[in-house]
Amino acid sequence: MKNNKLLIVGTMAFDEIITPTQASGKILGGAGTYIGLAASYATADIGIVSVIGDDFTSEYTSLLTDRGIDLSGVTKVAGQKSFYWKGKYHDNMNKRDTLDTQLNVLADFNPIVPAHYKDASVVMLGNLAPSVQQSVLDQLEPNPKRVVLLDTMNFWMDVALDELLKVIKQVDVITINDEEAMQLSAEHNMVSAAKAIHKLGPAYVIIKKGEHGALLFYKDQPFYAPALPLQQVIDPTGAGDSFAGGLSGYLAAQEQLTAAAIKQGILNGTAAASICVGAMGTEGLVSAEKEQFLAQLQELERLRTVS
């Protein structure tokens, strides 16, 4: 039987987010943070590999450890600051401009996988430099039941395509948004794009379409998970990471990793993303208890149910 360990690699960082109606100031952010919080709704043994600076105090780490997330794989670099990103959303919230990026501790991030997580059944490679993702893969012990998931973005296609393709070759599940799927595959149609990405490695290709939901392609059999229609999106930051977290957490908690588990995991990811975008930054995930997560899941089932 597989273990219920989920190993996450991703940034733990600070963001400053400007939406058409709000400015967040410096708040908790980072792919690893969102993924971990979203995954923690599942009954899994979750560990994060990341790097933080002095400014990432126990006030922030406790938000994760309170959820039972293991941070022994998080390196704290004395005298340095955590990764920082500042961005501003356009009026329709579908586009954003980066106003500032300070790599800080991320510049020399050398991920170290704790011994306890080297046999993890589920590994979630959050959106990060492909070289860091590869380093994590290199440290793992063999586990024939393992599922490796990858989230990435166009930036890495632009600056590190060869390394990214090498990582993609080793993963089972890739989550990628629609525009990025087209860029990666050089195709203009989702079905064709998914076919091309299958050939790069992943058996499961998940196309994230934002408010239009997510589309899984597996063995030429697509599966569609709608997004919950929301009257108001407060802040889309971290939606993709929350999706990856809900999905990978669910998978870690399952006894078997089947196509049905991936599909249900996509629904769980959708529920987590829905919670995320309803508040600024990680606020939604931090404040929503498991009951609220389950209520979102139930809403999603109603959305899909004929009778």
Added chain:
Amino acid sequence: MKNNKLLIVGTMAFDEIITPTQASGKILGGAGTYIGLAASYATADIGIVSVIGDDFTSEYTSLLTDRGIDLSGVTKVAGQKSFYWKGKYHDNMNKRDTLDTQLNVLADFNPIVPAHYKDASVVMLGNLAPSVQQSVLDQLEPNPKRVVLLDTMNFWMDVALDELLKVIKQVDVITINDEEAMQLSAEHNMVSAAKAIHKLGPAYVIIKKGEHGALLFYKDQPFYAPALPLQQVIDPTGAGDSFAGGLSGYLAAQEQLTAAAIKQGILNGTAAASICVGAMGTEGLVSAEKEQFLAQLQELERLRTVS
């Protein structure tokens, strides 16, 4: 018990369609034609109210009567031509320009509902001048079990908003695309737009999102029907009409008109639209037998099913 009669009002016309890869020449078209063909996959007693010219010969009418569709409500005007539309799609197929519109017989269309269909349980008001839609409603006999569906477009909001609002007030189900829903409601969010449109009359508001599927709002409870991912869209013309046809045909064939029936009807409409866009004009619907329609429905179920 309700009867299984479906009364359709809509154009029977000729189109000339130019896509990035094909030019159709003059081919069969019209909302009434698409709706009727799509509805004919259901076991219902279907009648169309429309107007045609001399050029709409038996070669074309037989495509409908061969499917068991009653054309006694179709007026043929001697010495005149049928409605004609010519349009050209942009590269991404999501936008089109009208190159030519010739109203011809449609200019003086005075719809006449045959006696046999005046008690129809399901009435589908295809995209047409609201005054024509109203005239059809005015000729109906009372039927407490009746469901009236309306399809419309931005053109009528621009040129006949008051008449359109009067019709909308009398319908149970409105199908409208996302941009048009925003125009009609003056809202920028789908949930808010649906709420505003509910207030105009329809208990069921169906937002058509093209390749992203369709979203039903009913009593604040949304339902989502995904569209089948297609490797190639040949011609989007008539997709919305085919959707309306699949939906209204399904409803006519049911013993009761419940929310569950509307939801399943939306899936049937989606299957019909999927067949429609896979070929030029009405070609897909004309050539696809019931088995092919059922196969599309089955594909759609697989797309929605977790295990």
